[in-house]
Amino acid sequence: MNREMYLKELIESKYGTVRNFSEQIGVPYTTIRSIIERGVLNAKMQNIINICVGLGITPEQLYDFEDSIVANISKIAARLNADRQQVVYNFTKQQYNEQNNVIEFPTPTRTQVSVYGAVSAGTGEYLLDGTPELVDYDGAVPEHDFAVVVNGDSMEPTFEDKQIIFVKKNNEARNGQFVIADYDHQAFVKKFMRDEHGARLVSLNKKYPDMLIDEDHELSIFGVVVF
Template sequence: MNRETYLKELMEAKYGTVRNFSEQIKIPYTTVRSILERGVLNAKMENIINICRGLGITPEQLYNFENSIVAKINKIAVQLNEIRQQSVLKFTEQQYDEQNNVIAFPDNKVSQVSVYGAVSAGNGEYLLEGTPELVDYEGDVPDHDFAVIVNGDSMEPTFEDKQIIFVKKTREARNGQFVIADYDHQAYVKKFMRDENGCRLVSLNKKYGDLIIDDEHELSIFGVVVL
């Protein structure tokens, strides 16, 4: 299925016919038919925006169209009344939160996140093994793979003691990124640096020295902090 076929099916699903759809959005039927025949990419952006608005989708969704489950959901969703569309939206948001380890409370002001232990901003910690602990969290929760709590002040002012931070899993890090790392079998949050002096894990608080990365120390990267 291409974009134009998908677009036509959405129009027919919501309005019965392409002609009815064109009348509803006040674009000439010949213009809409031309877009379906000649291709979306050849159409004026103004017309595409109006068509997408009439179908309840975004131009980005249309231009990035693929024959996917999302397209099938959209085709059904446009046929629902507004109340049922709100139910679909709420369910989708719940699924997204569960995927990102977020549990929303009824007031929508506080969430709980799954925290996998603590990482040191000082002398080293050990991440939890097994079941994480659910911890209350206020604020926006970014897309992440796991969360940890900071212990210590070596990463102030960016990361404060007892702050929850969110992490995307990766085994590699770019220069200057904040990483969660196992250094000699203890877990840290530090800034990864690579320059003419070699590689090291750096504390932002100058009271603490760097952790040198060389053959004498064991290092594993768990992930990078999502800011």
């Protein structure tokens, strides 16, 4: 890497394009392009000063680039194999992000989860028996015993239609927990509530009525939703 290549990469890393950089520092685009193409040593000092001020470096750093630590790193990195160059790049990027307080979020990973059928957020479904279906899932998978798909909109906005949810097996639930329950032989995802009015399964979408838990209805709890 020579001075001019270093200069161009520094401009693009901080400003995106040479044209945008020229507009920001008030130096004509054609002038900067000429410096990059014909050489830093042939440029007027005032233009070099303006460019260096815009980049946050000194003219000495630019003129002495070939003897600088950046140049030496580049020379050594060029002789490394591809795997080792990637290590150098990753470390350099990490140092840059720490210096500039840049937070990088990990890329969501895609994995496959075993889905045991659907539970209704509305009218009722039957859980599948036997072999589960393997489904692609983007995101973190919590510790769970089984997964199901939500059908319907009665639990929006917490659970959306066709969302995969994860469940820990449990035949009991605490007040306010989201449960997977068999209610009159159909499987639902609902919020379990118990108060002075009794126990019931509640939908978050208020267009759906509560499902009373009493002697007139059969109820079994399969588990509690985990996040």
